[in-house]
Amino acid sequence: MNRRWTPEGEQRLALGQPFVLESGEALPGLEIAYRTWGKLSPQADNAIIVCHALTADADAARWWAPLFGPGCALDPADSFIVCSNALGSCYGTTGPTSLAPDGKHWGARFPRVTIRDQVRAQIALADALGIRSIRFVIGGSMGGLQALEWALLDPLRTQAVISVAGAASHSPWALVWNEAQRLALRADPLFRGGFYPPEKPPEAGLAAARAxxxxxxxxxxxxxxxxxxERGADIFGPRAHSPDEFAARGWLRHHAKNLTERFDANSYVSLLDALDSHDLARARGSLEAALGKIHQPTLIGSIASDALYLPAEQHELARLIPNARLLEIDSAHGHDGFLIDAARFEPGVRRFASEQRSTGATPADTGAFPLRQKSLRYA
Amino acid sequence: MNRRWTPEGEQRLALGQPFVLESGEALPGLEIAYRTWGKLSPQADNAIIVCHALTADADAARWWAPLFGPGCALDPADSFIVCSNALGSCYGTTGPTSLAPDGKHWGARFPRVTIRDQVRAQIALADALGIRSIRFVIGGSMGGLQALEWALLDPLRTQAVISVAGAASHSPWALVWNEAQRLALRADPLFRGGFYPPEKPPEAGLAAARAxxxxxxxxxxxxxxxxxxERGADIFGPRAHSPDEFAARGWLRHHAKNLTERFDANSYVSLLDALDSHDLARARGSLEAALGKIHQPTLIGSIASDALYLPAEQHELARLIPNARLLEIDSAHGHDGFLIDAARFEPGVRRFASEQRSTGATPADTGAFPLRQKSLRYA
Structure with a gap:
């Protein structure tokens, strides 16, 4: 194991041993880019794990700023907050842009990873950081899927779960959204089935997928x-035939292009595949049975206008997880409300978190995961 | 004017004179592919105009079969039903696949057309067919936009309007859906900004747009x-890594590919542009003022699960059109409910249509458009 610092305050954990994936394939090693805020208590029991969404990175204090700060749900003054870049992403953690054993980039050859693989990588990081107990795992969107997996993959350390704008699995609706993105990416021949040179990425295809x-x-x-x-009233006026004729279209193109400057296409596909493959019930019986196994106090955040992971899905989670509570977020921003309206649900998250601390179990009570056992589970 | 028959029962109308577009540009001539069912009455007052959706054609009895038949809303036994292919499309009416004056295909050079241009082409056909009065104009989706324009562009002949799953204009939401499609199409370099040879069309891009x-x-x-x-339960089972792993994704790819075999990419863009530019209020004052001018009895069909043209938009139409009634269609099929669940709203359409006939105005009452004036309006 080798931990090194990057200039930006980001840290890296390198695990030298193979990391076996859910598929049975093994990565020869695993590097995890992560950030921490606050200090781990002497009892190593004040950790909070933050899980990011599709194209985000480990800098949770930036993209989830409204949750961070003194007295907030994520308060580095009394908690040790950890966020790592997801397996398969391109912000420092092992993924398609990493080097394969042959010294070349994995690219399209990168093995297929799942949401569980991503969580198991996060668990390996928690082990390496010496965390004995986790106050709660919190995530939105893809991170919300991961948070629920934490409850089942590391049930002893995980004291509580907060899953915002998440789901138990990718619905057919979510599947077709992602498949349309793959088709758009593949329409760009520069994608070359993923075998594009780094200096000539499929920008148009990735932009269309992002759009x-x-x-x-x-x-x-x-x-x-x-x-x-702002409709078609002006189309034959002064702005006629201008690309900015409709601000909404310009807004979309801006966001589309923006991603191409900061994200790798194969990594994008790797994460889409992880999402599409996700099913909390896989190898755990029925969905009811799987969710019934989540014993932790759980807060399910649901955005009324979410058009991707529908409120009905979060309602189902809240209904089937024994100790769950629903936090409905009245945001008009759709799925992205988990970011845009974070300030509006921070109080609910904070209240839930503080309730867990005042009434909740301590690691000793629940037989939280003793450090010495970690090698049995995560080696 | 030259009308000729095609083997499939489709007819063609060729207007030799220039057709001036809303933009001010003129097409040197106009060809309209259309079909009719039933016979025009001696008084020429039993017409029904059917307007089709984005990628459909003039064969309304095929794609809207549940509305057609004895005793149905569209009954050729007592009505003269007309449906024409839309201007800008590729099923026989003038569009990007037509020949320009230079003898080459218009392709990307085809002038920009609007929903109003499309309706004005349909009006020219009604003139040519000698129609004096139209019982109602009916359309879904793009056709629903057109039906409302009929009410204002041909107010004397149009006795009633039925607009299903339509809108008064393209909302920012509808705009970004279409813009994402343009980005996907442009990601395919075979699109070449629309300057592709007919034998080498941008199939991958069009497929992605359709997806x-x-x-x-x-x-x-x-x-x-x-x-x-059907979720990710099986991904490491026998079907692992198969392209059909998720039926929903295969379903999407099927539909995506299917369109590439039957539609032209430039025509597709021409229609997207027409939709995006649409604003019923253009040059008619406020939306309230424009809708207030629709004096005809109007039936607004709204699909509860429509994710493209939202029910709120149809509710607004029904509220602001003075003589409108709302027909809410309880379909789970989303926007496509206007096709998939046509049988479920046919009775409501039929009732509305028969009410108009029993209580409604006759052409004489309303001063319906006399044939001799047509050249003043449409020359």
Whole structure:
């Protein structure tokens, strides 16, 4: 194991041993890019794990700033907060942009990873950091899927779970959104089935994929609020035939292009595949049985206007997880409300977290995971 | 004017004179592919105009079969039913696949057309067919936009309007759906900005665009009903890594590819542009003022699960059109409910249509458009 610091305050954990994936394939090693805020208590029992969404990175204090700060749900003054880049992503953790054993980039050859693999990598990091007990695992969107997996993959350390705008599995609806993105990416021949040279990435295809995703992340209401009744009234006026004729279209193109400057196409596909493959019930019996096994106090955040992971899915989670509570977030921003309206649900998250601490079990009570056993589980 | 028959029962109308578009540009001539069912009455007052959706054609009896037949809303026994292919499309009416004056295909050079241009072409056909009065104009989706324009562009002949799953204009939400499709199409370099040779069309890009559209046409509920809880349970089983691993994804790819075998990419963009530019209020004052001018009895069909043209938009239409009634269609199929669940709203359409006939105005009452004036309006 080798931990090194990067200039930006990001840290790296390198696990030298093979990391066996859910598929049975093994990565020869695993590197995890992560950030921490606050200090681990002497009892190593004040950790909070933050799980990020599709194209985000380990810098949770930036993309989830409203949750961070003194007295907030994520308060580095009394908690040791950890966020790591997801397996398969391109922000420092092992993924398609990493080097394969042959010294070349994995690229399209990168093995297929699952949401469980991503959580198992996060668990390996928690082990390496010496964490004995986790106050709660919190995540939104893809991170919300991961948070629920934490409850089952590390039941002893995980004291509570907060899953925002998540789901138990990818619905057919979510599947087709992602498949449309793959088709858009593949329409760009520069993608070359993933075998593109790093200096010649499939920018147009990735931009189109991101554009599709952006639609799924928002809502009719949020776009209407932002762009108002700006319709076709002007099309034969001074702005006719201008690319900025409709601000909503320009907004979409901006976000589409933006991702191409910061994300790798194979990593994007790796994460889409992880999402599509996700099923909390896999190898755990029925969905009811799987969710019934989540014994932790669980807060399920649901955004009323979410058009991707529908409120009905979170309602089902809240109904089937024995000790769950639903936090309905009245945001017009659709799925992205988990980011855009984070300030509005922070109080609910904070209240839930503090309730767990005042009434909740301590690691000793629940037989939280003793450090010495970790090698039995995660070696 | 030259009308000729095609083997499939489709007819063609060729207007030799220039057709001036809303933009001010003129097409040197106009050809309209259309079909009719039933016979025009001696008084020429039993017409029904059917307007089709984005990628459909003039064969309304095929794609809207549940509305057609004895005793149905569209009954050729007592009505003269007309449906024409839309301007800008590729099923026989002038569009990007037509020949320009230079003898080459218009392709990307085809002038920009609007929903109003499309309706004005349909009006020219009604003139040519000698129609004096139209019982009602009916359309779904793009056709629903057109039906409302009929009410204002041909107010004397149009006795009633039925607009299903339509809108007064393209909302920012609808705009970004279409823009994502353009980005997907442009990601395919074979598109070449529209300057592709007919024998080498941008199939991958068009397929990706269609995939996006298909998502917008359906709903989470419809896909769930069709594909059930088929999730990621099997991904490491016998079907692992198979392209058919998830039926929902295969379904999407099927529909995506299917369109490439029957539609032209430039025509597709021409229609997307027409949709995006649409604003019933353009040059008619406020939306309230424009809708207030629709004096005809109007039936607004709204699909509860429509994720593209939201029910709120149809509710607004029904509220602001003075003589409108709302027909809410309880379909889980989303926007495509206007096709898939046509049988479920046919009775409501039939009732509305028969009410108009029993209590409604006759052409004489309303001063319906006399034939001799047509050249003043449409020359």
């Amino acid at each position: 599709i995703a952006m639609v799924s992340y928002r809502s009719p209401q949020s776009l209407e609020a932002r762009f108002g009744r | 996006i559209a298909m998502v917008s046409y359906r709903s989470p509920q419809s896909l769930e009903a069709r594909f059930g809880r």
